[in-house]
Amino acid sequence: MSAQEPGQRPATVIDVAEAAGVSVATVSRTLRQPEKVSPKTREKVMRAVTELDYVASPAANALVSGRTHIIAVIVPLFVHWFFATIVESIERAVRAAGYHVLLFDLWEDGAPRLRITRDMLRKRVDGVVVVNLVPDDEERQVLQRLGLPVVMVGDELPGSPTVGIDDRRAMRLVMDHLVSLGHSDVGHAYWVPEQSGMSQVPAIRLEEFQTAAREHGLTTRPEWMLPRCYGRPVDAVAEATRLFSSGVPLPSAIVGASDETAYGIITAARRFGIDVPGDLSVTGIDDHAYAELFDLTTVRQDVSAQGAQAAARLLEQLTGSPANADDDLQEVRLVVRGSTATRRDA
Amino acid sequence: MSAQEPGQRPATVIDVAEAAGVSVATVSRTLRQPEKVSPKTREKVMRAVTELDYVASPAANALVSGRTHIIAVIVPLFVHWFFATIVESIERAVRAAGYHVLLFDLWEDGAPRLRITRDMLRKRVDGVVVVNLVPDDEERQVLQRLGLPVVMVGDELPGSPTVGIDDRRAMRLVMDHLVSLGHSDVGHAYWVPEQSGMSQVPAIRLEEFQTAAREHGLTTRPEWMLPRCYGRPVDAVAEATRLFSSGVPLPSAIVGASDETAYGIITAARRFGIDVPGDLSVTGIDDHAYAELFDLTTVRQDVSAQGAQAAARLLEQLTGSPANADDDLQEVRLVVRGSTATRRDA
DNA sequence: TTGAAAGCGCTACCAC
DNA sequence: GTGGTAGCGCTTTCAA
Numbered sequence: 163m164s165a166q167e168p169g170q171r172p173a174t175v176i177d178v179a180e181a182a183g184v185s186v187a188t189v190s191r192t193l194r195q196p197e198k199v200s201p202k203t204r205e206k207v208m209r210a211v212t213e214l215d216y217v218a219s220p221a222a223n224a225l226v227s228g229r230t231h232i233i234a235v236i237v238p239l240f241v242h243w244f245f246a247t248i249v250e251s252i253e254r255a256v257r258a259a260g261y262h263v264l265l266f267d268l269w270e271d272g273a274p275r276l277r278i279t280r281d282m283l284r285k286r287v288d289g290v291v292v293v294n295l296v297p298d299d300e301e302r303q304v305l306q307r308l309g310l311p312v313v314m315v316g317d318e319l320p321g322s323p324t325v326g327i328d329d330r331r332a333m334r335l336v337m338d339h340l341v342s343l344g345h346s347d348v349g350h351a352y353w354v355p356e357q358s359g360m361s362q363v364p365a366i367r368l369e370e371f372q373t374a375a376r377e378h379g380l381t382t383r384p385e386w387m388l389p390r391c392y393g394r395p396v397d398a399v400a401e402a403t404r405l406f407s408s409g410v411p412l413p414s415a416i417v418g419a420s421d422e423t424a425y426g427i428i429t430a431a432r433r434f435g436i437d438v439p440g441d442l443s444v445t446g447i448d449d450h451a452y453a454e455l456f457d458l459t460t461v462r463q464d465v466s467a468q469g470a471q472a473a474a475r476l477l478e479q480l481t482g483s484p485a486n487a488d489d490d491l492q493e494v495r496l497v498v499r500g501s502t503a504t505r506r507d508a
Numbered sequence: 509m510s511a512q513e514p515g516q517r518p519a520t521v522i523d524v525a526e527a528a529g530v531s532v533a534t535v536s537r538t539l540r541q542p543e544k545v546s547p548k549t550r551e552k553v554m555r556a557v558t559e560l561d562y563v564a565s566p567a568a569n570a571l572v573s574g575r576t577h578i579i580a581v582i583v584p585l586f587v588h589w590f591f592a593t594i595v596e597s598i599e600r601a602v603r604a605a606g607y608h609v610l611l612f613d614l615w616e617d618g619a620p621r622l623r624i625t626r627d628m629l630r631k632r633v634d635g636v637v638v639v640n641l642v643p644d645d646e647e648r649q650v651l652q653r654l655g656l657p658v659v660m661v662g663d664e665l666p667g668s669p670t671v672g673i674d675d676r677r678a679m680r681l682v683m684d685h686l687v688s689l690g691h692s693d694v695g696h697a698y699w700v701p702e703q704s705g706m707s708q709v710p711a712i713r714l715e716e717f718q719t720a721a722r723e724h725g726l727t728t729r730p731e732w733m734l735p736r737c738y739g740r741p742v743d744a745v746a747e748a749t750r751l752f753s754s755g756v757p758l759p760s761a762i763v764g765a766s767d768e769t770a771y772g773i774i775t776a777a778r779r780f781g782i783d784v785p786g787d788l789s790v791t792g793i794d795d796h797a798y799a800e801l802f803d804l805t806t807v808r809q810d811v812s813a814q815g816a817q818a819a820a821r822l823l824e825q826l827t828g829s830p831a832n833a834d835d836d837l838q839e840v841r842l843v844v845r846g847s848t849a850t851r852r853d854a
Numbered sequence: 855t856t857g858a859a860a861g862c863g864c865t866a867c868c869a870c
Numbered sequence: 871g872t873g874g875t876a877g878c879g880c881t882t883t884c885a886a
Contacts, residue, residue, distance in 0.1 A: 170653075170655070172630060172631060174878095174879055174880085175879065175880060175881095176879080184856080184857085185856065185857045185858075186857090186858095186879090186880080186881090187856070187857055187858075187859095187881080187882080188855085188856060188857075189880095190880065190881055190882080191855095191856085191881090191882090194881080194882095198855080199855075199856085200855060200856090203855080203856080215626065215653065217626055217627050217630040217631060218631075218879080218880070219571070219631040219878090219879050219880070220567075220631060220632050221566075221567045221568075221570035221571045221576065221631065221878085221879075221880090222567075222571055222862085222878075222879035222880040222881085223879085223880065223881080224567035224862090224880095225565070225567045225568055225571055225861095225862045225863065225864090225878090225879080225880075225881095226861080226862050226879085226880055226881050226882080227862085227880090227881075228862080230567065232610070239596075240592055240595060240596040240599070241589070241592045241593050241596050242592075243587065245592075246586045246587045246588075246591075246592040247586075247587050249586060249611070250585070250586040250587050250613050250615075253586075253611055253612075253613050254613065262610050262611075262632075263610065263611045264578070264608050264609065264610055264611075265595070265599055265608075265609050265610075265611050266599075267596050267599050267600065269596075280561065280563055281563050284518060284563040285518060285563060285564075285565040285566060285567065285863090286566050286608075307516075307561065309516070394797060395797075395798060395801050396800055396801060399801065425798075425801065426801070429801050451740060451741075452741060452771075452798075454742055455741050455742060455745065455771065455772070455775050520862095520863055520864085521863065521864060521865095522863080530872080530873085531872065531873045531874075532863090532864080532865090532873085532874095533865080533866080533872070533873055533874075533875090534871085534872060534873070535864095536864065536865055536866085537865090537866090537871095537872085540865080540866095544871075544872095545871070545872085546871060546872090549871080549872080564863080564864070565862090565863050565864070567862085567863075567864090568862075568863035568864040568865085568878085569863085569864065569865080570878090571862090571863080571864075571865095571877095571878045571879065571880085572863085572864055572865050572866085572877080572878050573864090573865075573878085574878080631879090
């Protein structure tokens with residue numbers, strides 16, 4: 163039975179030392195390097211530890227060692243499948259190594275995102291993972307001066323490794339797939355944030371869409387580009403609705419920049435009686451949790467694996483492995499489901 | 509321009525004191541209670557602070573004050589809209605008060621969830637928010653002995669306030685709605701985790717479904733109960749598929765325990781050519797981000813508000829307000845969309 | 855194998 | 871208005 167009662171002052175090394183009849187040095191040693199203490203002493207100390215419900219103070223520890231055993235995970239917006247998954251897998255991975263996760267969500271409604279500052283990181287964390295964000299010059303300096311190990315997810319930062327996928331290749335996979343089905347008139351549903359400091363990923367996917375379309379000699383009319391698909395399916399519904407009700411001839415396929423955008427296109431099509439994939443093929447990128455529900459042809463990326471990878475890269479640096487700024491690009495692969503089909507009039 | 513270079517030793521109070529030509533006491537005072545320092549001195553100190561890129565050490569601070577300015581948020585699983593939203597809103601709210609969020613995800617694949625332990629909280633955080641989890645006896649003791657302020661979200665813990673909604677009322681709202689549309693044969697798609705330590709919310713909703721059905725004199729056949737809708741829509745698709753292909757006469761309405769479950773029912777119905785709401789009415793609870801997409805009649809709960817509320821209740825205790833264990837139940841309201849209609853043969 | 859003591863960076867009390 | 875200093879809880883030399 164423990165002697166610790168609610169609200170009581172937490173036990174310190176001194177309390178344990180007294181209870182065990184040894185010095186504080188011995189208590190500390192017992193907890194850190196048990197093999198350097200005689201079995202008898204060890205047992206006495208451990209008994210006192212249990213008895214007093216003793217837990218070493220992380221603050222005191224941090225003070226003396228200079229390491230907090232906390233890492234910062236900085237995301238633009240937590241409430242999004244991708245980010246939540248990344249954070250979850252990072253948390254799990256670092257916990258196993260005795261680290262904790264301090265979360266920073268930089269989103270601000272209707273305003274530029276919060277900035278990464280010295281004050282939020284300095285002396286508080288041992289390392290940081292930046293997810294889908296592009297630090298601006300000032301933030302770069304902050305990160306640089308902090309001298310902390312940094313791992314990027316999705317975007318690039320000179321000097322730090324990036325974990326992610328090859329977004330160009332992901333886009334290529336769906337484009338090639340559509341071409342192989344005979345499609346030559348394609349639209350694109352996407353969003354490229356105008357705000358600075360946001361991820362470059364959307365821009366890269368858009369660029370690759372255009373490059374691939376050009377190389378394959380596809381037709382892409384301006385009316386088929388739906389640029390305001392902010393991420394939520396409803397935004398894509400709105401964009402697609404405009405197109406479907408505009409009277410313009412429709413493309414035979416629409417490439418969604420993400421699965422969630424594709425869901426919106428499919429839903430809008432359904433409302434207009436446009437058959438998917440009969441009249442219109444739709445694709446996504448992600449293989450999000452609902453992709454199967456929407457029977458969506460997409461490109462699978464393993465988000466948990468990316469989180470685990472990011473954690474591993476950070477822990478590597480934290481435990482003093484030789485710095486290695488090489489990027490890790492995860493494999494992606496096309497997952498063909500029922501939202502794409504041979505072009506009807508092909 | 510700052511003198512701080514990458515990897516250099518971070519400045520301490522002493523460095524600042526020397527640079528400013530004052531004592532460390534004055535530096536500390538300038539930073540904490542600027543009004544107690546002469547303008548001239550203040551300026552000298554602030555200049556040195558900027559010059560040296562000084563940030564006070566949270567660890568030293570915590571050691572001397574006994575407060576870490578960190579709160580723990582414990583959830584069963586981040587990757588779920590509800591939890592991610594809660595965490596995000598808590599983070600935002602406490603950040604404004606100078607607190608940070610340490611994240612704990614208790615999920616373990618294919619195993620009982622992780623336990624809440626003394627070691628993960630003691631001397632590390634100033635307070636904790638427990639989301640949709642029921643601490644078992646041992647965990648209760650841990651929490652109790654820690655003497656930390658605890659705020660619960662969704663579930664109850666004696667002595668701690670709970671922030672949430674009235675789940676019975678939420679269920680009543682959909683049941684009454686269906687009855688008002690003439691439905692008398694209803695099914696229920698749900699999941700009650702068998703594992704101990706999990707949220708009681710699903711059980712409460714189920715119980716209220718049964719009570720309401722009884723009181724309204726509705727018919728509920730065992731075959732219409734779909735108990736393995738684990739949360740992901742695909743699980744509900746599987747359950748509904750079993751029902752739809754079983755040959756049993758169908759109910760005229762199925763009540764989903766959550767929106768995500770309802771999406772699965774709607775999707776399965778679509779695949780079987782069962783018209784929603786013509787042949788089958790479907791309801792959810794949540795007003796999840798996709799509810800509009802699925803045109804789902806549901807009960808709206810404001811999750812962000814719950815997170816903000818939880819944060820407020822915790823901060824209240826952290827800043828020494830009189831302890832108050834009263835619960836906060838957020839309003840819920842029925843949102844009628846297109847997934848429910850008058851019973852066809854009524 | 856064990857203990858004494860210095861010191862991590864900071865705040866707050868007490869003098870001046 | 872300012873400075874000296876004890877002490878927060880711990881780890882880690884250095885001696886014994």
